[in-house]
Amino acid sequence: VSQKCNELPNLIIYSLLPISSPRTPSLKRIGPHNIEILSILMGSLLGDASMERDGKGTRVCFYQERSHGEYLLWLHRTLYSLGYCKPEVPKLTIRKSQGDELRYIYRLRSYTYSSWNWVYDSFYIIKGDKRIKKVPKCIEEYLTPLALAVWIMDDGCLIKNRGIKISTNSFTLEEVKYLSSIISKKYGINTSFVKTGAINQYEIYFPKKTLSTLIEIIKPHIHPSMYYKLGNKS
Template identity: 30%
Template sequence: MMNREYLLEDFRDDHPQGATPLRRSILIGTMLGDSHVKKGRGSVKVEQKERDYAQWLFDQLNPFCTHGGVKRTSRLHRQTGVESFAYRFYTRSHFRSLRTIFYDDHATPPRKRVPREIEPYFDEVALAVFIMDDGYKASQTDGALALTLDGYDRLSEGPLLQAMLWNRFQLEPSVQMNGRSRSGRSQWKLYFGADQYDRLHRLISPTISQVPVMATKKLSIVRQAP
């Protein structure tokens, strides 16, 4: 069995230049969020609805990326006929180790997971990128923020993320229901209440403020640190 913690220590398969701790943090954050690694290829697919955020990710990960750059894509919903747009790019095929770390390929079907081994590397940048991917401002309460857990198991991975957030940042989000999918499956979220907002904001704002559209969208209420 491969040592997944060792793979994270030197996370690009061919030990290249450019594999910095900052880029590792960004990859961890977006792999927890919306990005995917295709089995057998080792290429990370990054797709976002916000062009500026997709471009920021591309610029940060540029040494790893293909020459095609960020491309606008469209998709037509089969049932509603509504066309949606996103911005996508791919890395080169250097990240088979991330497939090993972030996926359970023995499950049927294979599924994404929250790996315990990321905890030592789950820093403020990784948290900020995870929130830019899957977080949103909870409208019902000023200063609250939620982070969707779609695709993750509530009973195992919800508590694992809670433990990592406490161990790393002394944050205590609750796991709450977040509606149902089109298929009727229950969906869940991590909820950061207003009492934790100031601390969360101090941790993630240095990264999120680099993408103004995401700072407005994710952290619409900005409080001054004491």
């Protein structure tokens, strides 16, 4: 199925084909891809989630530190209830980071769908032997309140007595400006972008005066374990 990023009516697909069985070939998993799952995908991919493509189909991979385990398990329950992953609960695994420091990680992978290839193509470009994540041009259509909430749960951080920032370090300045403009256009929230201190890395910043509006929009979708990111307005 060939799908373009700006063809929204063609992306919310309903089908009688089984999608919740791991034995169903990826080419036959064509839906349903309703706005709920697309919002979770888009919000997560703006954050730390990634996609894997095997030639026939694409799956999404979620990773969270142990401290955010409740959030990852909520993602699992949500995906499973919608038929997008196995019922087995993700287990805590141990990884070594730089300096041989041990990291405790929860990992969740969805089923593979050929009808998610367009999402992969929207988020990634290949330069030589490197794969670079980009901001899709169609992200405005999918930056729903749920997607914004997932993005903030994934990559948001409360700045005490100031506001909330979202880590957008991997995106270019032009992409960060584009995301900021979408938030302003869709939700009437004026954000700014600030340097992180690293070369060519920026973050989106929600000033303190905008938090009441932001929280009103996203709180219905925020998992309780992430209320701390909303500060004393939770």
